[in-house]
Each structure stands twice: as structure tokens, then as C-alpha cells.
Amino acid sequence: MGTIWVHAETKDGQVSSITLELLAKARELGDVVAVHAGNDAEAAAAELGAHGASRVLTAGDLDGGLVGPALASAMAGVVDSEAPSAILFGTTYGGRDVAGRLSVKLDAPVITNVVDLIDDGGLVGVEPVFGGTTNVRTRFTSGKPGIFLVRPKSFTAESIDGGPAEVSEIPIPDLGNSGGAKITSQFVEESDGPKLDEAAIVVSGGRGLGEAEKYHLVEDLATKLGGAAGASRAIVDAGWVPYSYQVGQTGKVVKPDVYIAAGISGATQHMVGMKGSKTIIAINKDPEAPIFSIADLGIIGDVHKVLPALLEALEG
Amino acid sequence: MKVAVCVKQIPDPADPGELDIETKTLKRDVKLILDESDSYGVEMALQLVGEDGEVVLVSMVPNNERNGLNNALAMGADSAVLVSDDALAGTDALGTAKVLAAAIRRIEPDLVLAATESSDGYTGTVPEQIAELLELPSVTFAKEVSIADGSVSVKRQTEEGYDEVSCPLPALVSVTAGVVEPRYPSFKGIMAAKSKPVEELTISDLGIDSSQVGWSGGGQEIVSIEPAPEREAGEVIEDEGDGHERIIAFLEELKVI
Numbered sequence: 001m002g003t004i005w006v007h008a009e010t011k012d013g014q015v016s017s018i019t020l021e022l023l024a025k026a027r028e029l030g031d032v033v034a035v036h037a038g039n040d041a042e043a044a045a046a047e048l049g050a051h052g053a054s055r056v057l058t059a060g061d062l063d064g065g066l067v068g069p070a071l072a073s074a075m076a077g078v079v080d081s082e083a084p085s086a087i088l089f090g091t092t093y094g095g096r097d098v099a100g101r102l103s104v105k106l107d108a109p110v111i112t113n114v115v116d117l118i119d120d121g122g123l124v125g126v127e128p129v130f131g132g133t134t135n136v137r138t139r140f141t142s143g144k145p146g147i148f149l150v151r152p153k154s155f156t157a158e159s160i161d162g163g164p165a166e167v168s169e170i171p172i173p174d175l176g177n178s179g180g181a182k183i184t185s186q187f188v189e190e191s192d193g194p195k196l197d198e199a200a201i202v203v204s205g206g207r208g209l210g211e212a213e214k215y216h217l218v219e220d221l222a223t224k225l226g227g228a229a230g231a232s233r234a235i236v237d238a239g240w241v242p243y244s245y246q247v248g249q250t251g252k253v254v255k256p257d258v259y260i261a262a263g264i265s266g267a268t269q270h271m272v273g274m275k276g277s278k279t280i281i282a283i284n285k286d287p288e289a290p291i292f293s294i295a296d297l298g299i300i301g302d303v304h305k306v307l308p309a310l311l312e313a314l315e316g
Numbered sequence: 317m318k319v320a321v322c323v324k325q326i327p328d329p330a331d332p333g334e335l336d337i338e339t340k341t342l343k344r345d346v347k348l349i350l351d352e353s354d355s356y357g358v359e360m361a362l363q364l365v366g367e368d369g370e371v372v373l374v375s376m377v378p379n380n381e382r383n384g385l386n387n388a389l390a391m392g393a394d395s396a397v398l399v400s401d402d403a404l405a406g407t408d409a410l411g412t413a414k415v416l417a418a419a420i421r422r423i424e425p426d427l428v429l430a431a432t433e434s435s436d437g438y439t440g441t442v443p444e445q446i447a448e449l450l451e452l453p454s455v456t457f458a459k460e461v462s463i464a465d466g467s468v469s470v471k472r473q474t475e476e477g478y479d480e481v482s483c484p485l486p487a488l489v490s491v492t493a494g495v496v497e498p499r500y501p502s503f504k505g506i507m508a509a510k511s512k513p514v515e516e517l518t519i520s521d522l523g524i525d526s527s528q529v530g531w532s533g534g535g536q537e538i539v540s541i542e543p544a545p546e547r548e549a550g551e552v553i554e555d556e557g558d559g560h561e562r563i564i565a566f567l568e569e570l571k572v573i
Binding site: 091107149302 | 329330335352353408409410413432433435438439440441442443444445447448449451452453454455456457459472473474475476477478479480481482483484487492493494497534535536537538539540541542543544547548549550551552553554555557559560561562563564566567570572573
């Protein structure tokens with residue numbers, strides 16, 4: 001189905017995992033061109049090529065500007081000559097910005113929260129709604145390039161040992177007011193363990209912990225198991241932990257090998273973000289908690305007793 | 317200082333309703349409430365403008381419903397612009413952004429605030445689309461916001477931590493949940509909300525043609541709606557002091573430990 005653009009997110013030449021996932025799907029669908037911003041396109045070209053991209057179109061260094069307006073403008077400038085049939089973005093902080101800006105530039109809609117793409121003559125996006133109980137399939141009718149925002153872990157990244165992608169630059173037009181936001185400094189929040197959306201084990205806490213001070217039980221267990229700590233929306237809204245911890249429909253979608261839900265009742269909003277986990281363990285004192293309906297092992301009990309006992313036993 | 321806040325009135329997430337298979341739209345027979353995600357933007361706006369600024373709410377909703385809007389007015393917002401039109405049924409994120417952008421243009425705010433995403437549609441693209449339509453700079457996923465000397469400073473969530481971003485006004489900022497503690501409306505606030513100005517507009521008031529919104533304006537169609545494969549429940553046991561042992565045995569079985 002012609003050319004598929006994939007938004008390539010990189011850092012110091014390293015390609016992000018969601019980008020590699022998108023490349024794996026895109027190469028099933030057509031000729032893959034990576035579209036990129038940053039000063040590391042040459043460094044990333046080998047890995048992008050190995051995963052199926054034949055070319056990299058890079059907008060180059062952004063000089064402190066945010067990726068959204070800059071890359072969207074650069075993409076819009078070459079969309080006619082390059083004529084992609086579909087443009088795939090990961091649901092990331094940067095990907096959403098570029099997709100939103102680009103959709104206005106092209107006056108084309110975005111299909112969001114996509115968990116699968118099906119080639120059915122045109123490209124059809126599959127999106128879960130109502131806590132993942134229902135799947136909606138949507139396709140574009142406008143004849144414009146289809147813009148898709150795809151959730152992490154929807155596809156499996158795999159190298160096909162392709163040769164390095166050929167890098168060419170695409171110009172960033174004058175952004176006017178839209179380009180006014182500038183990054184003045186960057187902070188890395190040190191975390192010893194794996195990232196939440198990449199971890200093989202995720203331990204999440206919810207309102208059942210009772211108070212913010214008890215969240216350390218969740219973090220301690222995550223650390224002990226070499227996993228990442230997550231949270232339900234309820235305790236993020238309550239300010240116990242930052243938004244970056246949130247697992248759910250709003251927030252991060254995780255698909256670890258093991259997901260441990262501690263004191264989480266299982267609102268639909270949360271379940272859609274974790275029900276793709278390979279194995280789910282739930283601890284909750286309410287036997288009626290919806291989380292038990294999808295748990296492989298459910299413990300009806302008090303997290304304040306079960307978690308400390310678990311930590312102590314793992315210590316020994 | 318004038319701040320426009322985008323607010324969405326949604327069915328209660330605890331009772332989210334269902335899709336009407338015939339019309340492929342959400343059945344909206346329930347009372348709408350203020351999306352909790354938007355209460356952070358309202359609170360942020362109230363804190364940023366202080367005593368002498370102005371907070372204007374902007375909302376697009378069927379049938380001029382204003383139950384959720386009243387809640388935000390009761391929190392302290394000064395006025396609201398409410399856009400309702402039969403032609404808006406089925407409008408997607410881009411169409412919604414066009415309507416909200418047109419309404420915001422009339423307000424001429426120094427700052428536009430929005431949530432990062434709504435709790436019911438959660439496309440997460442509307443704020444950035446509004447910014448592009450208004451040719452404004454934007455900072456999404458703000459976890460801290462301050463204003464000084466005609467520019468807004470934002471701590472913006474990133475995959476690794478956060479960026480400090482500075483942006484000249486006027487600008488749009490989308491705020492993450494939990495950034496501020498939304499106040500509860502006081503009794504006085506609730507009473508005062510009833511007499512606050514709410515401007516009701518249709519799309520023709522905004523100069524928007526019906527071909528740009530609704531089902532026809534979306535440029536996309538739903539092919540099918542089907543139940544997702546169900547996940548089955550496993551073993552559920554009562555903790556009798558041995559719950560942790562069961563978990564450990566299970567983790568060992570999975571070769572995690």
C-alpha cells in the first residue's frame with residue numbers, strides 16, 4: 001500500500017522501543033520511511049535500517065524548540081512529493097504533539113489509541129473503548145494520508161538485518177508564533193529499574209493503600225522483583241505520585257509478563273491499560289472488586305498485610 | 317490576564333453508557349458532569365489569574381447542557397462560552413478543535429488551558445490541534461506552570477523526567493492530572509454560579525460550516541464495533557495469612573523468582 005511514514009523517536013542515536021514496534025508493523029504494510037527530528041539521524045540510521053526503514057527524512061536539530069510544530073511543518077512540506085499513504089506515530093508525549101499539529105496542517109483526522117492495524121484495501125485502525133470491552137474499527141474516507149496514533153506494545157519489535165537507511169534532510173519552514181516554546185533545561189529523573197511501559201514486571205498501587213506514605217510498599221516490591229512501579233488514576237489525581245506513573249486508558253498502557261495490582265479495584269479506566277498483561281495478580285480486600293474478574297491469581301486480603309509479608313519473604 | 321479553559325462535560329465515568337450500534341454515537345441519556353481531568357485546568361487558571369484576572373470557560377456540548385459547566389463556574393470561573401449545535405453530533409477531535417478554537421478566538425485570552433486528554437474520548441490531540449489552528453505556541457503535559465513577564469514557564473513531562481520550557485504569551489498549555497488540588501465549590505460559589513454569564517453559540521455564530529463538523533466532516537468512518545475477547549478469571553482465594561506464600565509460589569511457577 002505504497003509508502004508508510006513512521007515517526008522515529010531517538011535519543012543520542014538510540015531508537016525508542018515504540019518506534020521499533022511501529023517499524024515492524026509498517027514493513028508488513030508497505031515501503032517504510034522514518035521521519036525524524038534531532039541531530040542524531042546518521043547515528044540512528046543503522047538501527048532504523050535494520051528494522052526495515054529504507055530512508056530517514058530528518059528535520060535535523062531543533063535548537064531547543066519542541067518537536068510538535070517543527071516536525072509537523074517539515075512533514076507537511078514534503079507530504080505531497082513523498083506521498084505517504086499512512087503516517088504512524090507512537091502514543092508518546094512528542095508523538096501526540098506532532099500528530100495533532102500535522103492533522104491541522106493537512107486538515108486530516110487522526111485515529112488514536114490504535115492497538116492494531118489491518119490492511120483491508122485501505123488501512124483500518126482498531127481501537128479499544130469502554131475499558132477494552134469493545135473494539136472499534138475505523139478507516140479514513142478523506143483520501144488524505146491516514147494519521148494513526150498507536151499505543152506502545154501493540155506490535156513486537158524485530159530486526160530483519162536490513163542495511164542502513166539513507167538519510168536526507170527536510171527543511172523546517174518558518175514557524176512564526178507556533179514555534180515560540182523553547183526548552184531551557186532538561187532533567188532526568190533517575191530511576192534504578194526499567195521503564196514502566198517496558199518492564200517485564202509491573203507492580204501498581206491504588207486507593208486501597210489508604211495513604212500516600214504507604215506507596216513505598218509498591219515501590220519496594222517493584223524494586224525487589226526488578227520491575228517498575230505504577231499507579232491507578234485515583235492516586236495520581238490525589239497527588240500521591242506523578243502522572244508519569246499512571247497506568248490506564250489515560251496514562252500508560254503496559255503489557256508486562258506479570259502485573260501485580262495492589263489495592264486497585266479495577267475501574268474500566270485502569271483495566272484498559274493493563275489487561276494485555278500476560279499474567280495478572282491482584283490483591284484487594286473487596287471480593288467484589290472487578291479486578292478479580294481478569295486476575296489469574298486473586299488474593300482477597302489487606303494490602304497492608306500481604307505486601308509487607310511478601311517483601312519479608314522475598315528478603316529471606 | 318485572561319485565561320480560557322477548555323472544559324468537557326461527559327457522562328459519569330462510573331456509568332459510562334454505551335455506543336449506539338445504529339447511530340455509532342455515544343448514548344448520552346445520562347446527566348453530564350465536569351470531566352475531572354478539566355478540574356485541574358480550572359483550578360490552575362484560578363490560581364494563575366489571582367484577584368484581578370479573568371477565567372473564561374469554553375465548552376462544546378449537546379443541547380446546551382451546563383451541569384458540568386456550573387460546577388466549574390461555582391469553583392470560581394467568571395463566565396463561559398457554550399457551543400451547541402445539532403450539526404455537531406459525531407464530530408471528531410479535529411472538528412472539536414475547530415469549534416473550540418473559533419470560540420477561543422473571540423475571547424482573545426493570554427493563555428489557553430486544557431487537560432491533556434478527556435476521560436471519555438481520550439484522543440489527547442485536541443489541545444495541540446487548537447494551538448495549531450490559533451497559530452499559538454504550546455506546551456503539553458505540564459506538571460507545573462508559572463507566569464512572569466509575559467511568558468509562561470512550564471515543567472513538561474518527558475519519557476525520562478521533565479523539561480523546563482519557556483514560552484511567550486499568548487500560548488496554550490495542557491495540564492496533567494494532580495498538578496494542583498481542585499477546590500470544592502463553596503455554597504456561595506454555587507449560588508453565584510447561577511448568575512454568571514454563559515454565552516450560548518451555534519456553529520454559524522462561529523463562522524463554521526456544517527460540512528466541517530459532524531459525521532461528514534470527520535473524514536473517517538467506523539467499519540465495525542465488536543466485543544473484545546474476554547479475559548478469564550483465574551483462581552481467587554481469601555488471605556488467611558498465607559496470601560503472600562501463594563503469590564510467591566505463583567511467581568516461582570512463572571519463573572519470575
